[in-house]
Amino acid sequence: MGGLEMSFAKINDILEQWASFNPPLRDFTVDSVLNAINFESTYDYVFRFLNSKDGFEIELSRIYLCPNSHKAFHCSVDEEIDDYDLPTCHICGEEIMNDLDYSYLVFNFTDSYVQGVKKKRQMQQSLILR
Numbered sequence: 001m002g003g004l005e006m007s008f009a010k011i012n013d014i015l016e017q018w019a020s021f022n023p024p025l026r027d028f029t030v031d032s033v034l035n036a037i038n039f040e041s042t043y044d045y046v047f048r049f050l051n052s053k054d055g056f057e058i059e060l061s062r063i064y065l066c067p068n069s070h071k072a073f074h075c076s077v078d079e080e081i082d083d084y085d086l087p088t089c090h091i092c093g094e095e096i097m098n099d100l101d102y103s104y105l106v107f108n109f110t111d112s113y114v115q116g117v118k119k120k121r122q123m124q125q126s127l128i129l130r
Helices: 001-019 030-036 045-050 110-127
Strands: 060-067 071-076 103-109
Touching: 001 030, 001 045, 001 103, 001 110, 030 045, 045 060, 103 110
Parallel strands: none
Antiparallel strands: 060 071, 060 103
């Protein structure tokens, strides 16, 4: 297996492991994946790979921070934020920073992917117990 195929396999294994957690890992980033695969790929490659799964296994969204660096507002990447009616932080009450420099992209698993991973793991476990 070459480098790209190896990265695909490692990333898929990591995603399956994270989806099997109870509860599944939430709001993971490209950096989280890079760390989990020991930085054996590039940010751009991992982002493009994860983004290709958007709407199927995972969903891409954005988290905005407040001035105190709390995760204050979660939204889709396409959502426009009204500068005149900014959401406030649920922790400190400050308005979010409507600036992409104060936000980051996160991924979450779709419910169908989590259920599929659970079924797969249950089947594997029942085969082991036979």
